[in-house]
Amino acid sequence: MQLQLKKYTLALKHTFSISRESHDYQDTMIVSLTLNGQTGYGEATSNPYYRITTESMIDEIETIREAIESFEFTIPETFHQFLVDKGLSNFTICALDLAANDLYGKLLGKPLYEIWGTTTDHYPTSNYTIGLADIPTMVKKMEEKPWPIYKVKLGTENDVEIIRELRKHTDAVFRIDANCAWTAEQTIAYAPQLKELGVEFLEQPLKADDWAGMEKVAHDCVLPVIADESCIVESDVEKCALFFNGINIKLTKCGGLTPALRMIKKGKDLGLKVMVGCMTESTVGISSIAQLAPQLDYVDMDGAMLLKGDIADGIRINEDATLDYPKLGGSGITLK
Template identity: 75%
Template sequence: MQLHLKKYVLPLKHTFSISRESHDFQDTLIVSLTKDGKIGYGEATSNPYYQITVERMMAEIERIKNEIESFDFKTPQEFHQFLTEKELSNFAICALDLAAHDLYGKLLEKPLYEIWGTKPEPYPITNYTIGLAEIDTMVAKMRERPWPIYKIKLGTDNDVNIVKELRKHTNAVFRIDANCAWTAEETIYNAPQLKDLGVEFLEQPLKADDWEGMERVMHKSVLPIIADESCIVEADVEKCALHFNGINIKLTKCGGLTPALRMLKKARDLGLKTMVGCMTESTVGISAIAQLLPQLDYVDMDGALLLKQDIAEGIKIEEGGNVVFPDLPGSGITLK
């Protein structure tokens, strides 16, 4: 195989803020793997919360470039196993794993969802994320993109009032993501009010390691709770089953599609709701997520919609959330 790495700086349409950070650009790594004239593309974005930079990922991958290019590639699963033995971060493994899956599908001339024995319809509609900001700014973002489901980023002392104000401007379903900013008491207190305001579920209200608090929330919250920062890798799924109603898998955090597929199966076996989320990826990463749609209850794959300028073509998300799958096999990705 031939390996190629390239860093991109993706400009966002608007400043994106959550409870712990704000940014106007998203750094991302695009990996391409080439074999027999076919090119597979993968992606992983930088993330300050997990201390991941594009430069770090590139250095990790460059260190084993010769081994990657000489690897006898047959399946993404075998390739992923090889990568896990090389002490790479999960983010770097994700970029390579996504490229391997896209390449594999293109070599077989089939989309990934078909290889996995699923059909693309029906599928859950992605939410559209409204970052934390002044209320007028949040309302303006909703008006700019009318959508059936909004994920609202919160984490202030005035969160319920923010939702009350937003509710005046739309009948859309709300999902709330506090990104670890609440306590158990706040969550239990806020939940009934938010339920009355048309909120579907709460995503990761407590700090990732506050398992005692999450146990109290699980017994007393009137809204379902979805794990995000508490569910990073495969080993976390079983523990989350005792403290959450569902899990939100991020491909970058778990190490790509290979472990994500196992995590989804485990979650379903444990009776958990399944969700996959994005990390403001371009259409490269979003197209990989889209292959999992038939296996999901919820999805957050609006990353490319938040960009001022995209770098790839693949799946398209039309206004209102309808997904158009590309004619290309694999994840269906081409770089612009």
């Protein structure tokens, strides 16, 4: 296989803020793998919370470039295991695994969702994320992008009041993501008010390792709670089933599509609602997530919609929130 790496700095339409950080630009690494005239593309973004930079990912890959290029590629699963055995970080493995899956589908001439035995007849509607800001700015963002479901980032002293004000401007469903900013007591106290304001569920309200707090929330919260920072890899799913109503799988955190497929199955077997979420990433990463959409209860794949300009073509998210799947095989990705 021929391997190529490229770093991009993606400019955002608006400053994107969550409870622990803000940014106007997002660094990302694009991997391409070429074999027999076909090229697959994968992506992984930098992430300060997990101490991942594009430079660190590129360095990891360069140390095993020769082994990757000489690998006898057949199916994504054996390539993924090869990467795991090399000890790469999950973010780095993700980019390579997404590229391998895209390549695999293109070699077969079939989209991944079809290879996995699903169809695009039914899929959940992606939410659109409203980052933390002053209330007028958050309202303006909603007015700029009318959407049926908003994920609202919170983590302030007046979180319920923010939702109360936003509710005056839309009938859309709200999902709340506090990004670990609340206590168990706050979560339990806020939930009845938020439920009345049309909130569907809460995502990761507590710190990732606050299992004692999550036990209280599991017993007393009137809204469903979805794990994000508490559910990183496959081994986390079973523990999360004891404390959460669902899991949000991030491809970068778990190591790509290959383990995500196993996590989806395990989550469903345990009776959890299953969601796949995105980073602020280009259509390369979003198109990979879209292949999983028919298997999901919820999906958060708005990352490329938050950018000033995209670097790739693939899945298209229409103004009515429907999806246009590309006709190419794999994830259907082409770089611009």
